[in-house]
Amino acid sequence: MTDPTPALTPSQTVGPFLHLILPWPDGPDVVPPDAAGRIVISGRVLDGDGNGLADALVETWQADPDGHFAHPDDPRGTVASAVAGFRGFGRAATGPDGAYAIATVKPGGLPIGDGGMEAPHLDVSVFARGLLDRVVTRIYFDDEAAANAADPVLAALPDPERRGTLVAGAEPGGYRFDIRLQGDRETVFFDV
Amino acid sequence: MTGQRVNNRVAAPADAVGDRYVRPRGVHPRLDSPDYRSTRLRAPGQPLVPLPQRLTEITGPLFGTDRVTDSDADLTRQHDGEPLGQRIVVRGRVLDGDDRPVPHTLVEIWQANASGRYRHAMDNWPAPIDPNFSGGGRVVTGADGTYEFTTIQPGAYPWGNHPNAWRPAHIHFSLFGRAFTQRLVTQMYFPGDPLLPYDPIYQSTPEAARERLISRFDWDATRPDWALGFAFDIVLRGRAATPTEEPHDD
Numbered sequence: 001m002t003d004p005t006p007a008l009t010p011s012q013t014v015g016p017f018l019h020l021i022l023p024w025p026d027g028p029d030v031v032p033p034d035a036a037g038r039i040v041i042s043g044r045v046l047d048g049d050g051n052g053l054a055d056a057l058v059e060t061w062q063a064d065p066d067g068h069f070a071h072p073d074d075p076r077g078t079v080a081s082a083v084a085g086f087r088g089f090g091r092a093a094t095g096p097d098g099a100y101a102i103a104t105v106k107p108g109g110l111p112i113g114d115g116g117m118e119a120p121h122l123d124v125s126v127f128a129r130g131l132l133d134r135v136v137t138r139i140y141f142d143d144e145a146a147a148n149a150a151d152p153v154l155a156a157l158p159d160p161e162r163r164g165t166l167v168a169g170a171e172p173g174g175y176r177f178d179i180r181l182q183g184d185r186e187t188v189f190f191d192v
Numbered sequence: 193m194t195g196q197r198v199n200n201r202v203a204a205p206a207d208a209v210g211d212r213y214v215r216p217r218g219v220h221p222r223l224d225s226p227d228y229r230s231t232r233l234r235a236p237g238q239p240l241v242p243l244p245q246r247l248t249e250i251t252g253p254l255f256g257t258d259r260v261t262d263s264d265a266d267l268t269r270q271h272d273g274e275p276l277g278q279r280i281v282v283r284g285r286v287l288d289g290d291d292r293p294v295p296h297t298l299v300e301i302w303q304a305n306a307s308g309r310y311r312h313a314m315d316n317w318p319a320p321i322d323p324n325f326s327g328g329g330r331v332v333t334g335a336d337g338t339y340e341f342t343t344i345q346p347g348a349y350p351w352g353n354h355p356n357a358w359r360p361a362h363i364h365f366s367l368f369g370r371a372f373t374q375r376l377v378t379q380m381y382f383p384g385d386p387l388l389p390y391d392p393i394y395q396s397t398p399e400a401a402r403e404r405l406i407s408r409f410d411w412d413a414t415r416p417d418w419a420l421g422f423a424f425d426i427v428l429r430g431r432a433a434t435p436t437e438e439p440h441d442d
Contacts, residue, residue: 130230
């Protein structure tokens with residue numbers, strides 16, 4: 001097979017100095033602070049030794065609670081969110097211990113066209129020194145057991161024992177989701 | 193070569209049915225590039241798992257002028273005084289893999305100053321801070337995908353990767369495109385930089401794609417009695433050749 005990829009620009013690492021421009025004051029706020037149903041998804045980004053990354057950037061993208069994207073490429077049409085100020089996108093730099101937090105609302109499930117549904121999830125990009133390309137993962141929710149059981153992405157994981165690395169655990173005020181770049185409990189990362 | 197990802201391992205051949213965006217092959221650096229020492233504890237050890245491109249992947253944040261202020265496109269005018277160094281204009285087009293412009297999309301940039309020092313708490317090598325240079329900028333592409341900013345030629349700087357390691361001069365770029373799949377963070381280098389053959393980050397890029405990271409000197413972008421000019425086009429992933437009616441349906 002010949003290389004079908006046109007002259008795309010290669011990725012390079014975000015490096016350790018991303019803080020000069022990438023963090024936004026409102027970056028972690030996918031929804032305004034007073035939004036109904038607001039939750040905080042927090043956790044740590046960890047390296048192969050279990051140490052937190054102090055220089056990572058976590059970005060999230062998600063549907064609103066009704067499963068809508070305010071985006072022209074959504075084939076169902078563009079629907080304004082019922083959540084005022086819903087942005088869909090979150091961006092948070094990690095702190096000295098590798099901790100990040102995103103304030104959002106839980107997304108709705110998404111139809112996949114054959115009558116099935118994807119369970120509520122966020123797509124996640126992690127950028128950091130030492131990552132020559134972003135790594136992509138997903139955040140699911142541990143209190144969505146039935147939806148998760150029917151989710152085609154979770155069902156297709158080559159190693160079912162790793163699916164737990166994609167599921168955030170409920171805690172007061174939100175959910176906990178750690179991202180392990182390497183090691184025994186390495187998070188599942190996707191080729192998208 | 194098979195459908196397997198050649199630069200980063202994947203667990204199984206991706207099911208291309210329904211892909212809206214072409215999956216890059218032979219373009220991006222291998223995550224596992226041990227000559228770049230920071231990869232050793234950070235690059236995932238397990239193969240990447242193919243993710244079908246459904247609704248979350250074919251949509252994405254559409255940031256534009258709402259994220260940009262007047263001073264963001266000229267890094268030489270963000271302080272009361274002017275920064276030291278060679279003034280340059282950097283311009284180009286943001287395209288997708290089908291040569292279509294990507295209009296009205298946010299481009300974020302950051303860089304070291306003329307001495308090769310970042311204005312960052314973690315950069316403390318003995319080169320001077322420039323009080324008149326912060327090193328961060330934002331621009332939005334026009335309807336034709338073009339962008340332009342004015343800055344200072346960044347300097348090279350040493351880093352701890354290996355003995356006497358130096359990074360070639362570069363400007364960091366961050367782009368969204370119009371879909372989660374198109375997100376790209378990269379670095380722009382300068383033509384003729386003698387450090388490029390020795391840089392493990394640049395060298396981690398597949399050889400056939402590497403030179404796309406090097407800007408070219410652009411007479412037409414120069415400003416007489418003011419600034420030199422460089423051109424740097426950025427190509428994001430394009431639509432798959434035969435998009436299906438329902439790209440989320442596979």
